Amino acid sequence: MSPSQFVLALLLLISLELTHATRDQIDDHSYEVPGENQCADELNICYKLWVLIGATQAISSTFNQKPGEDMKYNGVIKLLTESFNDSLTVASTKGNLIRLNADYLQHYRGDILEEFAGVVYHQMTRVLQWTGNGTAPSGLINGIADYVRLKGGHASKSWPRKGSGSRWDDGFAITAYFLEYCNDLKPGFVANLNALMKYSYSEAFFVQLLGKSVHQLWGDYKLAYATRRIPGSEEGYRKPPTRSFDSFPAVSIS
Structure with a gap:
């Protein structure tokens, strides 16, 4: 099993909530992503948190907003990776719940972690953007x-x-x-x-x-x-x- 597949296997086992405390850490930029050794036992959580923080910062920068400021949704955002029982559907977002398809990621040909991050950036934006x-x-x-x-x-x-x-x-x-x-x-x-x-x-x-x-x-x-x-x-x-x-x-x- 390659390192990417090993990390993916860990990612499939958990879900993560972006709490208000985490939002505060993002807002004042005081949060530092733990080093690789610190994350050895919980790399799944560290990687998901790193991606969520990066996505929130990218959205805030693109929309010229502070995290949580004048966005469509301002609360806990839930991210869940699970099987959709098909390998074509990428993800689903409803309200504050983002669901990523484990089957799609497992069959993805390329850098799985990079694709995971890209999909999260897309879906996080869907939660926070205005839609008229x-x-x-x-x-x-x-x-x-x-x-x-x-x-x-x-x-x-x-x-x-x-x-x-x-x-x-x-x-x-x-x-x-x-x-x-x-x-x-x-x-x-x-x-x-x-x-x-x-x-x-x-x-x-x-x-x-x-x-x-x-x-x-x-x-x-x-x-x-x-x-x-x-x-x-x-x-x-x-x-x-x-x-x-x-x-x-x-x-x-x-």
């Missing part, structure tokens, strides 16, 4: 979550290249790269977009923040990366398959 009271396109919501994953340094090697996609709201990595382009045009764009989505959503937010419609921006983005046109496909571009986040049936939270 549920009116924002799911592709944008998932795109913002993958944008946080991207800026946190945990982009997947399986992601399509920049400039891919047929629509700006295809979601996940496609929308994440588009949002990165928009944020480069005006630093802080993603943070401001998230803030505007606290109560409602409108495509006019793009005009308000960047002076162009989202469709004009998408056209500029495609032109910037000179995506090759493919005859007969929607809008002339190939649409890669999407990942099966959040397709697991909703679960109740006790």
Whole structure:
């Protein structure tokens, strides 16, 4: 068994709650991740805690907020790794409960720990981001979550290249790269977009923040990366398959 598989085996056995005490440690940056020797007996807990802290800091930095400040959810966040009895679904998030599919991780071809971290960054963002009271396109919501994953340094090697996609709201990595382009045009764009989505959503937010419609921006983005046109496909571009986040049936939270 490789070191990564050994760590994964430990990860599958536990769940972890991000307590208010931990939030305070994140807020004043006083928490230090224990060294490898200190974590030898409880590496599962140490690694999960390290990833959760990193994800919370990345979200706070991206949205220009302090942890727990003006976020959609401000309380205990629960992370559970368990079998979904399929290897395709990645994860499910409902309320403050994040469920990661152990079957997906076990069948993942690549760095398991890196993929684990990336999925947690995505799902943590889903808990804390604004969604326009549920009116924002799911592709944008998932795109913002993958944008946080991207800026946190945990982009997947399986992601399509920049400039891919047929629509700006295809979601996940496609929308994440588009949002990165928009944020480069005006630093802080993603943070401001998230803030505007606290109560409602409108495509006019793009005009308000960047002076162009989202469709004009998408056209500029495609032109910037000179995506090759493919005859007969929607809008002339190939649409890669999407990942099966959040397709697991909703679960109740006790």
